[in-house]
Amino acid sequence: MAVRGKNINLFLMDGDPNGRIKCTLANWTGVAYKISRTELEKCKGRDDLSQSGVYFLFGISDDTGESVVYIGQAGVRKNGEGILYRLQEHKRNPEKDYWTEAVVFTTSNNSFGPTEISYLENRFTNMAVAAKRYIVKNGNDPSPGNITEEKESELEEFIDYSIIVMGTLGHKVFEPLLQALKPSAHGEDDAETQLFYIKRSGADAKSRLTNEGIVVLSGSKIRDKVVPSCPDYAKAVRDDNKESIDSECVLQKDILFKTPSGASAFVLGAPTNGNVEWKTADGKTLKDIENLESSEVQ
Numbered sequence: 085m086a087v088r089g090k091n092i093n094l095f096l097m098d099g100d101p102n103g104r105i106k107c108t109l110a111n112w113t114g115v116a117y118k119i120s121r122t123e124l125e126k127c128k129g130r131d132d133l134s135q136s137g138v139y140f141l142f143g144i145s146d147d148t149g150e151s152v153v154y155i156g157q158a159g160v161r162k163n164g165e166g167i168l169y170r171l172q173e174h175k176r177n178p179e180k181d182y183w184t185e186a187v188v189f190t191t192s193n194n195s196f197g198p199t200e201i202s203y204l205e206n207r208f209t210n211m212a213v214a215a216k217r218y219i220v221k222n223g224n225d226p227s228p229g230n231i232t233e234e235k236e237s238e239l240e241e242f243i244d245y246s247i248i249v250m251g252t253l254g255h256k257v258f259e260p261l262l263q264a265l266k267p268s269a270h271g272e273d274d275a276e277t278q279l280f281y282i283k284r285s286g287a288d289a290k291s292r293l294t295n296e297g298i299v300v301l302s303g304s305k306i307r308d309k310v311v312p313s314c315p316d317y318a319k320a321v322r323d324d325n326k327e328s329i330d331s332e333c334v335l336q337k338d339i340l341f342k343t344p345s346g347a348s349a350f351v352l353g354a355p356t357n358g359n360v361e362w363k364t365a366d367g368k369t370l371k372d373i374e375n376l377e378s379s380e381v382q
Contacts, residue, residue, distance in 0.1 A: 208258075311354045
């Protein structure tokens with residue numbers, strides 16, 4: 085089935101791309117807001133933020149420097165306050181001082197009740213945990229509630245659109261670093277045909293290209309020592325991920341790099357050219373692969 089485009093409307097509420105953003109999508113009853121912690125007061129009086137909904141609190145861990153998220157639900161209170169009131173409660177809570185911005189999902193027709201938001205909170209939380217992009221701060225697994233199969237189908241469609249909107253707003257909280265592999269131009273879909281390796285200087289690492297950069301895979305062994313000329317950014321990544329590198333210098337998680345050279349410098353602890361360091365199982369470098377693809381296009 086052909087992939088179809090989506091028409092997404094982003095409204096810059098303050099006329100500033102760094103300010104509050106309202107997001108809607110054609111043929112979707114959902115409404116999403118991206119609001120920084122410092123701009124909650126500006127949202128007072130908005131009817132749709134007095135409704136029920138699900139919200140995400142995004143921030144950075146002071147301890148590890150990793151991205152974190154808390155996912156919650158907000159029902160309408162007796163005083164008529166809903167999502168915004170709940171966000172303001174979190175802002176006053178000293179135990180949740182890590183978050184810097186919120187993303188909120190509600191509806192244009194105020195159709196979410198307790199059952200709907202419980203189901204969405206449960207699904208969103210489990211999806212975020214499975215993706216392993218962010219440290220999920222939720223202490224307990226929220227209950228999905230009891231819903232009919234008709235309602236489940238309706239809410240799953242809402243979730244499909246929410247994934248698109250969340251990515252558009254800059255948070256890939258639902259997207260694993262490594263998406264399902266697609267067949268290559270030559271019809272190959274074996275995972276091994278899409279891996280690149282570095283095996284020298286004590287390193288034995290493997291990686292895979294993605295549309296975001298290159299991912300050094302969990303289980304890769306990196307060089308123990310770094311040379312004096314090792315780039316600072318490579319040293320910083322090692323420091324930031326020291327808890328995910330075991331005593332044998334083996335990675336315990338996937339790590340994304342924007343460039344092949346950044347990834348190879350991290351692996352080898354030295355300044356390197358990733359386009360020639362990363363090689364396929366049969367010895368072709370990244371540069372060779374790119375040259376081959378360019379010649380096929382021509």
